[in-house]
Amino acid sequence: MAKYLLKRVLYMFLTLFIIASLTFFLMKIIPGTPFASANKLGPAQMEIMKAKYGLDQPVPVQYAIYIGNLLKGDLGISFQFNNTPVTDLMFKRLGPSMQLGAQAMLLGTIVGILLGIFAALRQNTWVDYSSTFVAVLGKSIPNFVFAGLLQYFVGVKLGWFPVLFWRGFEYTILPTIALSMLPIAIAARFMRTEMIEVLSSDYITLAKAKGASFFEIAFKHALRNALIPLVTVLGPLAISLMTGSLVIEKIFAIPGLGEQFVKSITVNDYPVIMGTTILFAALFVVIILVVDILYGIIDPRIRLSGGNK
Amino acid sequence: MADFEPKISKDRFRPAEIDASKSEEINKPSLTFWQDAWMRVRKNKGALFSLIVMGIVVILALVGPLISGKEFDKQNVSHNNLPPKIQGLEHISWLPFDGVKVNKAGKEIDMYEVKKVDEYYWFGTDALGRDLFTRVWKGTQISLYIALLAATIDMIIGVAYGSISGYFGGRLDNVMQRITEILVGIPTMIVVILMILVLDPGIISITIALTITGWVGMARVVRAQTLKLKEQEFVLASKTLGNSDGKIISKHLLPNLAGVIIINTMFTIPNAVFFEAFLSFIGLGLQEPYASLGTLIDEGFKVLRLHPHEMIIPAVVISIIMITFNMLADGLRDALDPKMRD
Numbered sequence: 001m002a003k004y005l006l007k008r009v010l011y012m013f014l015t016l017f018i019i020a021s022l023t024f025f026l027m028k029i030i031p032g033t034p035f036a037s038a039n040k041l042g043p044a045q046m047e048i049m050k051a052k053y054g055l056d057q058p059v060p061v062q063y064a065i066y067i068g069n070l071l072k073g074d075l076g077i078s079f080q081f082n083n084t085p086v087t088d089l090m091f092k093r094l095g096p097s098m099q100l101g102a103q104a105m106l107l108g109t110i111v112g113i114l115l116g117i118f119a120a121l122r123q124n125t126w127v128d129y130s131s132t133f134v135a136v137l138g139k140s141i142p143n144f145v146f147a148g149l150l151q152y153f154v155g156v157k158l159g160w161f162p163v164l165f166w167r168g169f170e171y172t173i174l175p176t177i178a179l180s181m182l183p184i185a186i187a188a189r190f191m192r193t194e195m196i197e198v199l200s201s202d203y204i205t206l207a208k209a210k211g212a213s214f215f216e217i218a219f220k221h222a223l224r225n226a227l228i229p230l231v232t233v234l235g236p237l238a239i240s241l242m243t244g245s246l247v248i249e250k251i252f253a254i255p256g257l258g259e260q261f262v263k264s265i266t267v268n269d270y271p272v273i274m275g276t277t278i279l280f281a282a283l284f285v286v287i288i289l290v291v292d293i294l295y296g297i298i299d300p301r302i303r304l305s306g307g308n309k
Numbered sequence: 310m311a312d313f314e315p316k317i318s319k320d321r322f323r324p325a326e327i328d329a330s331k332s333e334e335i336n337k338p339s340l341t342f343w344q345d346a347w348m349r350v351r352k353n354k355g356a357l358f359s360l361i362v363m364g365i366v367v368i369l370a371l372v373g374p375l376i377s378g379k380e381f382d383k384q385n386v387s388h389n390n391l392p393p394k395i396q397g398l399e400h401i402s403w404l405p406f407d408g409v410k411v412n413k414a415g416k417e418i419d420m421y422e423v424k425k426v427d428e429y430y431w432f433g434t435d436a437l438g439r440d441l442f443t444r445v446w447k448g449t450q451i452s453l454y455i456a457l458l459a460a461t462i463d464m465i466i467g468v469a470y471g472s473i474s475g476y477f478g479g480r481l482d483n484v485m486q487r488i489t490e491i492l493v494g495i496p497t498m499i500v501v502i503l504m505i506l507v508l509d510p511g512i513i514s515i516t517i518a519l520t521i522t523g524w525v526g527m528a529r530v531v532r533a534q535t536l537k538l539k540e541q542e543f544v545l546a547s548k549t550l551g552n553s554d555g556k557i558i559s560k561h562l563l564p565n566l567a568g569v570i571i572i573n574t575m576f577t578i579p580n581a582v583f584f585e586a587f588l589s590f591i592g593l594g595l596q597e598p599y600a601s602l603g604t605l606i607d608e609g610f611k612v613l614r615l616h617p618h619e620m621i622i623p624a625v626v627i628s629i630i631m632i633t634f635n636m637l638a639d640g641l642r643d644a645l646d647p648k649m650r651d
Contacts, residue, residue, distance in 0.1 A: 011491075018491055026507050140628060141631065145606060148606065152614070266592065
């Protein structure tokens with residue numbers, strides 16, 4: 001187990017290092033300079049600007065400085081946002097993104113699990129079919145389409161919730177629903193299969209024979225065992241939320257990481273793009289690792305490959 | 310039991326003939342793998358319906374821009390933001406195809422009369438007066454191109470990489486596996502966005518970005534299956550008969566993997582279609598004047614409150630494409646590999 005963990009963590013750092021290097025060199029090939037909006041500058045002033053941000057150095061030197069700073073946790077300073085350090089900029093933006101992600105994850109898994117349970121308990125009835133229908137829709141309809149329609153029909157036409165900005169809990173409701181569609185779909189489909197499998201096992205028959213009530217069987221006996229494999233989909237779920245947040249934050253004008261990422265791409269703000277990419281990648285690999293380890297702990301039958309206790 | 314009287318006379322019964330040679334007889338025609346799969350797909354109504362709808366969408370995407378009689382990039386500013394109007398359907402009041410727009414005060418205005426337009430724009434026009442019917446189907450062509458591209462990449466690069474890695478094993482496999490492990494660790498979205506930053510946004514950069522990232526999942530699945538299959542006797546037999554490695558992979562291993570390959574491809578397609586629309590929506594995909602469903606939704610989104618049709622029509626089309634691909638993929642998975650139901 002320890003050997004396996006060590007190997008995985010080493011891989012994690014290798015992947016992150018490659019992503020950081022790749023991001024750096026790709027940024028260097030991108031056409032356009034970060035000072036494009038300031039084209040009134042004369043050549044001499046341009047030189048001063050470049051020297052200030054270290055862009056006059058040869059590329060390998062820039063790379064060495066960048067990696068060195070990265071190891072210290074310093075991601076450089078933003079070109080656009082009044083010379084704020086990128087880390088400060090990102091941490092300021094992290095809050096709304098985290099809150100939105102957590103709410104969507106919570107709503108998505110709870111609704112998804114319930115849908116899946118009822119579909120399995122009432123297999124091949126209208127309950128099952130409508131749950132499957134919701135799952136197919138959630139998986140198929142792109143989240144930006146769903147967000148747009150929600151904003152128009154629920155926000156504008158019905159006027160139930162505010163449609164833009166991030167000023168309190170009621171502002172989070174529509175984006176949370178829009179973002180939670182995919183988690184609902186994934187959890188519901190997964191839960192249904194697991195529940196059907198568990199419900200056909202012998203100990204459920206025994207519980208029925210002993211006269212346990214319907215809800216007791218469903219929630220006390222079956223749910224516990226069916227929940228275990230759900231851990232495996234939590235990783236892909238979290239990642240889909242990260243991708244989804246890019247568009248959802250753009251649509252609902254939420255001051256989060258995703259919105260900033262999209263904006264910094266259009267204005268060539270290299271340090272912010274690199275910093276956000278690395279942060280996203282780091283979150284991604286850590287989530288995958290945590291899910292793999294969790295799965296090994298929860299279900300001892302699954303042996304992590306390469307690990308022998 | 311006392312009042313039980315046999316109603317069938319005894320002489321109608323006779324002992325069954327036991328003939329050993331007949332017990333082995335097959336009285337149903339034997340089905341090949343594909344016939345069997347097709348039979349199961351046909352039973353799945355959702356999948357069959359999706360197949361038909363997808364066929365209609367493909368035909369409309371190919372024919373639509375031709376029959377509208379309008380160019381996708383021809384601007385006519387005096388005809389801008391017209392609601393949809395279709396001949397024959399314009400007098401059916403509950404259908405939204407009468408060219409009438411409801412303004413903010415809730416009053417209905419016939420925009421075609423106000424702007425003195427005699428032509429019919431079936432899906433209306435956008436802010437620059439371009440015909441949306443033509444643009445929507447042009448955009449659908451892009452989505453279908455992406456679907457085809459993703460499937461091809463998966464089938465060529467993914468299958469080749471996976472089968473070579475799995476079949477030869479050893480050091481080659483080790484190196485190839487390390488490469489995929491690192492590629493898997495990098496979120497696809499970030500690779501795609503970085504690639505599009507380096508190249509100019511457009512269909513070519515999306516193609517290249519998908520080529521780099523799209524095949525990893527398939528390669529892993531094919532490798533795992535190849536590892537299992539290559540230990541079987543028929544591979545050994547083929548080797549003994551002197552067949553080359555290339556021939557063993559293409560003639561013996563791949564046909565056995567066909568089901569897995571098709572299922573995987575079908576699940577890659579909707580993801581790729583979504584990615585293109587997603588990138589176009591955030592402005593990194595196709596650029597003006599070209600249309601993709603993502604850009605159309607983005608443009609429509611900006612005027613959603615005033616002209617909802619400009620967003621809702623492309624949104625419905627992309628949802629139909631995604632739903633049919635997903636349902637067909639589910640149906641094919643159940644048909645080709647009943648064990649893989651999730």
